Amino acid sequence: MPKIGVFVCWCGSNIAGTVDVEAVSEAMKTVPGVVFSTNYQYMCSAAGQKMIADAIHEYHLDGIVVASCSPRMHENTFRKTAQAAGLNPYMVEIANIREQCSWIHKDKEEGTRKAIVLAKAAVAKLLHNQPLQAGTSAVTKRCLVIGGGIAGIQTALDVANAGYEVDIVEQRPTIGGRMAQLDKTFPTLDCSACILTPKMVEAAQNEKIRIISYAKVEKVEGFVGNFRATIRKKARFIDENKCTGCSLCMQKCPSKKGRDEFNMEMNNRPAIYIPFAQAIPNVAVIDPEQCIKLKSGKCGLCEKVCSAGAINYQQKDELLEREYGAIVVATGFRPMDPSPLNELGYAENKDVITSLELERLMNAAGPTKGTLLRPSDLKHPREIVFIQCVGSRCDENTNRGKPYCSKICCMYTAKHAMLIRDKYPDTNVHVFYIDVRTPGKNFDEFYRRAVEQYGVDYIKGMVGKVAREGDKLMVRGSDLINNRQVEIAADLVVLATAIEPDPSARSIGTMLTASMDTNDFFTEAHAKLRPVESPTAGIFLSGVAQGPKDVPETVAQASAAASKVIGLLAKDHLVTNPCVALSDELLCNGCSQCEKVCPYGAITYENREVRGPGVREVRRVARVNPAVCQGCGACTVTCPSGAMDLKGFTNQQIMAEVDAICL
Amino acid sequence: MRKFAAEKLEQLLSGISMPVYAPVEDGGTVIYGRYEPGMRLRLDKLGTDRTPKEVLFPQWESLMHFKMEGKKIQLTEEERANEDYVLFGVRACDMQAIRVLDRVFLSDPVDTYYAARREHGTIVGLACDAPGKNCFCKNFGVDPAQPDADVVLWPAGDEYFCEAYTDKGHALLNGWDTLEADECAVTAIKEEIGKKYDALPFAHLNLNGFDGEHLMEKFESPQWKKLSMACLGCGSCTFSCPTCQCYDIRDYDTGNGIQRYRCWDSCMYSDFTLMAHGANRPTQLERYRQRFMHKLVYFPSRNEGMYSCVGCGRCIEKCPMNLHIVKVIRALGEGEKE
């Protein structure tokens, strides 16, 4: 019988307060297999770990149980301790007597009883543990960045500058993302394009970076270090290598009624277009839904005017298969559509706009060439009302929007208000807000400048209704500070709409098996300690895909993700998770059910000579690729004979736990 | 020789102070179950679905318990049966089967679990007034008209003749309200039974050569391959056989200790002889052969010619694929006896 040591942690008073740790370690001494049992204040401390190491040596332990906090917290710590002491790290089991015992029970007797059961279950499992050896797998030294906004660009640049290849896959015809649409950035008010476009150019010119625009990732297989992605490069109907970006075709194109996505569809663009002047790649694209030639076969004007001969109506989608060692998700965000919030009248009134639309209206390259005109009649607005938290911070149950704070709205509204007041002092600006949140460097100073220096009228309160009366928009709201109703006859209403993850995020998450929260933001591996990694190994998070953030935060996170990627790609080999499925070929009858439920395609079948007691024959048997298997265990339940088992969570181990718990 | 009116039977059974095990219905099958007044007796059923052997040698029984503490083991034996009982309505073939079991379990060293049950039981045999088409007991020296029991009953229309042959039998019969009867009536009944039996399809099989002398010849017969081909390797023949007594001993971890129990096993099962390095009867052919060789050759060879088949016909009825011992006897034997 293996010799087991049990180590009960007090976790200060966190455990010891509700669990009689002495009684637990005493009770464990009589459990079969346990040859040593003790307790200590902080097992995870250096002294605690030394205690464990010493006991391993002194009692020749074959395995240890640490009764402490959640294994999600310190399983790795203790595995390392065990390993350092010469034990196989997988001969360690954690009994979670903090999160799942001491913290949720008040009665000490009850807590102690449960802690003993949990520790016994851990011992019971450990009695069936086998030393596991992690395998290794090679690392493909290339990184895939999904999304070519500032987050993706920054990550790509950092990774490329460290000497590794990077592919940026961008769904739009150009990289640049949301930041390219912004006019100025807070709190410095520098021109967004002026700081972004050099980075775009740098990315385009970096020989380690390949920009695959107007494309989407269609399939990802494999695992950390060894991903294989299928990328669909949509037909642009333009030969990227020939197009010079002269934009002559755009002028000649007779079909000019396309909605200009870059300008938030506030103006039109031709069927053949370059999204904006600084687009990278600076190459045109034909909108097949709009192009007369592609729809009816007639026209072909662009082909005629293109001296480079870049137009190719026959172009087809192209599928690229590329291998990667790491994948960075930088899928960014979009503003939430505020139409469902009927009282704000966004759908009916052209002069109710979103903040991002305002960005375009104020931008020199925008639909109004930077002059602030209201969309309905192109008149200069004199009264502008900003409404904060539109769709943010909503009660989840009301279905009116997002439960979270979109984080950037307070600052960009202050920016907008300040810019308008600065440029058009005759225009009054009112801001309805719930709270103003300015916890950033120079943020509060910026906000106060808007109020104090620029006289922006901040009204704490909510807007109940926006209704058109004549050419005015009547904004009715409450002023909570003065405790009264206010009504403002506005010319323009700007909604600080919530930001939400790009709609492509969900499917990408599924494809990558990267977990997401209920709002479709990617979940980090640890909220505090591993904020730029997904729980799925090899998947990293950059920018707003992980949660709302402003530009500097996005860039910081992008660089952080890059450093994680570089850390990964710098390795020649990765240690694989040894807790993978294993098929017992003596039991397997090759029925092929397990293959059907494997999400990773890790199971294959082969005819192999099987040798066992009294058996020597060629049989079709399942084989698990341990490098591909992620250890979910779906196959184990599909296998009726129990040939398929999961190392680290074997049938025997789990049943031993069940037995111990039910005793 | 005594007799009593058939209608009084249930009353007599109810009057027995000991537990009575008799053929009763259980959801469409007939078993030797604990008889309670009002239950439907099925004395008409030949080849009951479950056999009287279960009363003496149940499908599973606890042997002992262990408590483990550290390196220590504590052993508690299961108590042996200590209650007298009556096993009622046992046919001649099944009675012979009990004699077979006696040979196994009461031979040295005695199986005390079986012995205790055997000792506490009084067996009331029941003559077969109408042997059925699957019966072939006489081939094995069994007289369907004369079960070898403590007490024997002969059904005769509206009355039963009865006679006790042992002390236990007399003790039981003395408690019954019976009338003096004429031996001749029973002789006639026996003759009648003999005639009925002789007309049955399997009445006279040729068992020449089924003995230790011809062990290797029978063992090496090429017929086994064909005979065993359709065998599923299930245990329906063994478990419904009144003489099959192969068993397994297993430990069950109750969480509070170990219960060591014995349960029926079947030589037809693929894991019956399986060891760490393989089985010595690797295919169904060997396992099938083992079962029939045991009944017809090995057992008589060790037991003065006593077969461990009693001709009850249950395997004929129960085998899902209609493989049975008569087919084996015919294939391996030397034709019908004239």
Place this chain on the structure above:
Amino acid sequence: MKKIKARALSLLADGTVKRVLGWERGEDAFDCSPALFENEAEMERFVYGTCAGANLSKYCVKMGKAEGKTLVILKPCDTLSFRQLLHEHRVERDAFYIIGAGCTGMMDENGLLAKCAACKGKEFAVYDEIIDTEECRLPTGTEKRMEQVEKLENMTAQERFAFWQGELSRCIRCNACRNVCPACTCIKCVFDNPGSGVQSKAPVTDFEENMFHIIRAYHVAGRCTDCGECSRVCPQGIPLHLINRKLIKDMNELYGDYQAGLGDNERTPLTSFTKEDAEPGIIHERGNG
């Protein structure tokens, strides 16, 4: 039968097949056993008729390893089992020459077999040729397939429990149901495997009876063609097929109609899913609890 026998003889004679897997006649009209015939002389005892209730598919697993082709006679319902075995790579199609044999419903001494009473029709799921004897007609199912399952569903939980305890308590764990089942083709059943942790040999307690039959049915769920052999072979007359049928009924109702042994090796209901599948809580919402 004559046509089948003649065809089998000619296929044996011309070397197309090495052996014939069929039935051999026994003592009387209801007595026939599955048998292997390797020459004309042996074929003398060949029989096909209403006694041929056994499903020969299971034997194909073993037979498929023999050298040369085996001719196997399969009834319509048997072909479903065979095809399911094909899906599971337990038999090679090339190793068999399949004669689909018409079936008028199989009998034993007590009349039409229970499995034939709810006949699934006379379509063959796989065959090389069909020999439909002249007198063959579509056996009219005398009962609806799910009739008895529904009856049980309509009972109260207590009644159902009593019903099944009554039935399963008769189980002697002879394993006939498992060994005959064409879907049970594990090299070693979990109940025989000391390493599985659930090995058990005798129905020592109510629990072990339940356990065996729950797991037996569960392990073939989605692969069980409802051939009814389990109930046919049960020496204790336990209606085991009603457990399998319940699973089939549930799968059909919740995940869409599915018949194991048809189709082209698609996933079974338990190896597939849709995002909109019913939640397990659905069982709380129906019928008697």
Place this chain on the structure above:
Amino acid sequence: MSVSNTGWTPKIVAFCCNWCSYAGADLAGSGRMQYPADVKIIRVPCSCRVNPLFILRAFERGADGVIICGCHPGDCHYTSGNYYARRRMTMLFSLLDYLGIERGRTRVEWVSAAEGAKFAKTMNEFVETVYTLGENRKLRDIRCRK
């Protein structure tokens, strides 16, 4: 802990997937949300690792209720595990119900890593249900009784 007059307390086994529900249980712990100590959690990588054998084993050994918790459908760390688990458990629980075993003793609940409160609430509800049903007598091995 729920204690009846006879001193009986239910035994409840909760299988929790490592990525969502186990984390949810941890979160319930960090939030000091109380639920009865009758619930003992077994960590499995995914709800699809839960073999019906484990559930029956728990009942055999005297569990009075078994609950399986996994990621919400669509959120499985392994993409599809909980979808399989959903079908498997539906079928198994339906079969148990068909055999007359009380429905309330089995349950599947999707609990995300963020739903500590839901975890605690679910456990409180489930213990209550099982408590009302009383001791599991229909599906346990009498040999395991003390």
Place this chain on the structure above:
Amino acid sequence: MTKETLVPMLGIVTEVRVDTPDVKTFRVNSVEGGKCFEHMPGQCAMLSIPGVGEAMFSITSSPTNQEFMEFSIKKCGCLTGWLHQMDEGQMITVRGPYGNAFPVEEDLKGQDLLFIAGGIGLAPLRSVINYVRAKRENYGKVRIVYGARSKEDLVDYPEIVNEWCREAGIDVFLTIDQPQEGWEGHVGFVPSYVTELGFDPQGRVLVCGPPVMIRFTTQALMEMGFEKNQIYTTMELRMKCGVGKCGRCNIGDQYVCKDGPVFRFDKLGELPAEY
């Protein structure tokens, strides 16, 4: 003899000796001290760890040893794996003795004896050898041929070298399968070594080892002129009850646990080759 069939007595492991990488020898005493029961050389006992399993093992110590019984056990399955993890002081259950014995007081008496063993096959023979050594006057010449895969796999090597080899009237011939550093003895398989050595076809031969070894060794012996009735071997089949009732271990009409495990070769030839 254990009083009850199937009901074992408790024993305590009082010494564990590592013989080879996969063989350990366990000394077993009854709880009160002393031996659990008396036995004759060649007989077996059922050892068990409740909850793990029960299996038959030959008793390797000689009956002439009055203090304890010994079992040399090779690790090959669940139970033996468990036994190998035992420390001194561990209780186990023991029942027996079972089976027949080598006819040390009958057919073997007064004879020259040739022992041939391979690997763990020495275990049952060791009992006989030490019995013969203790009653040396009753027997003629003793020759022992013993082989294993390697020097490390020779069971009881110290006893062989320090006691048997030094005893007058005993010739020991050791061999290993493959050449090995530090081994100056014979290299080669047991059957061929037997042929090489050549023996007069007289006296009695006791052969024990893996089936293949037994087969070739007996062939070699027959070629030298030995008769089948001069050769004894022991069988190992799956045994459960040990008392000839559970129905597993029969070869034809002979139960290995009751009528065996020791069989004379001519007798074995009359039985089906189902072993």
